[in-house]
Amino acid sequence: MILAAIDIGSNATRLLIMQVMEQVGHDPSFTKLNLIRIPLRLGFDVSKNGAISPQKKVHIIETMKAYKFLLDVYEVDHLKACATASLRNASNQEEILTEILKETQIDLKIISGEQEADFIFQNHIAEKLNKSDSYIYIDVGGGSTEICIFSKNKLRGKGSFNIGTIGLLENKVKKSDWNLMKEFVKKKTLHYENILAIGSGGNINKVSSLSGKKDNKPLYLGELEDYFNELSKLTVDERIKSFRLSPDRADVIVPALDIYIKVMQWAGAVKIFVPKIGLADGLIRALYDEVKKSTSTETLK
Missing domain, CATH: 3.30.420.40 (ATPase, nucleotide binding domain)
Known part of the structure; x- marks a missing residue:
């Protein structure tokens, strides 16, 4: 199929x-x-x-x-x-x-945004990791950020926030949007210790590639902060030349890092895994489930 x-x-x-x-x-x-x-x-x-x-x-x-x-x-x-x-x-x-x-x-x-978070959840990323740990899944896009929180292999919270890389570049993100996301993250992760982050989106994938980390090796919060500080000092053209970024990546990578760093800090996460999946992967999983359900229904008829 x-x-x-x-x-x-x-x-x-x-x-x-x-x-x-x-x-x-x-x-x-x-x-x-x-x-x-x-x-x-x-x-x-x-x-x-x-x-x-x-x-x-x-x-x-x-x-x-x-x-x-x-x-x-x-x-x-x-x-x-x-x-x-x-x-x-x-x-x-x-x-x-x-x-x-x-x-x-x-x-x-x-x-x-809620449906987007649902489809991202279809990837079942946390189910493949240590079931005794707690995870915060962060998907940063151009127009919004989706967050899912897992603990002991169960979904504990999900939210979609009007904070995206393009909105930050255009200075369209309100302080109230930041406060809303901060309150959500802090409240939903309050009772979990040693929470681990899972990141998706083109920008975190690129940072992972730049780091040279092998598969299944996490990035550390300090590494993200280092990339953020280094890239922030450069113009878009300098980022393209120094880090071999495409023009459509060079401008949005800094605001994306800002979002990942803030969410990790609020959650108390010091490591982030980057499985290099995203919404499209979740859509495929959801579509497969729909097809199987439809096939089963037809069979029963």
């Missing part, structure tokens, strides 16, 4: 295509066939004008046409396509969704 997920984010769009292999008596295996990322940066339009500009509208339609071509080439069996903060907050969202459906037959759905 071949499944695909489309994630239309504030900084970039992603198409993830995976093959799912099933064996009786074993958990299904998920193998990545392709991941295509396009830095559309829709969030900057919405932050400045409250809507997607005509130029960006053309770009998103063309991107979705390209994705549709790849879906056909890979003979994808099932697709789940979602958009997050950028389209969620765009005044012309309906116009864009209608155009995408008309041009590509892709039924793109806008999800809430």
Whole structure:
């Protein structure tokens, strides 16, 4: 079975295509066939004008046409396509969704921040780690930050906050937003000691790559602070040259680090694991569960 997920984010769009292999008596295996990322940066339009500009509208339609071509080439069996903060907050969202459906037959759905946190939870990351530990999952995007808290293999809290890298760059994040996230993190982690962080998002993935850490080796809070201090002193062009960052990464990596550092400090976490998964992976898992449920229902009929 071949499944695909489309994630239309504030900084970039992603198409993830995976093959799912099933064996009786074993958990299904998920193998990545392709991941295509396009830095559309829709969030900057919405932050400045409250809507997607005509130029960006053309770009998103063309991107979705390209994705549709790849879906056909890979003979994808099932697709789940979602958009997050950028389209969620765009005044012309309906116009864009209608155009995408008309041009590509892709039924793109806008999800809430809470739904985004739910899909991220579908990755079951904490279940693969030490079940006696407590974890705080931090997903930082261009338009929002999603947080899930696990302890003893159970979800203890989840929240979505209007704090994203693009909003910080545009000085659109309110102090009240920071306070809301701080209060949530402190309250939900109050009774857990030695909590560990799990980070997802393109920026923490890049920091992990820059660090040279091998798989399953965590980054330390002090290392994030060092990268934040070093990168903050450089211009965007200097970050591109010194750290070989893409232009669409070089500007957002500093505000992203700011978010990860603050959340870790509030939670009392000193280590962060970076499994390099994200919303698209969670969408695939959710889609698989939906397909299996539908198949089971059909069988019962």
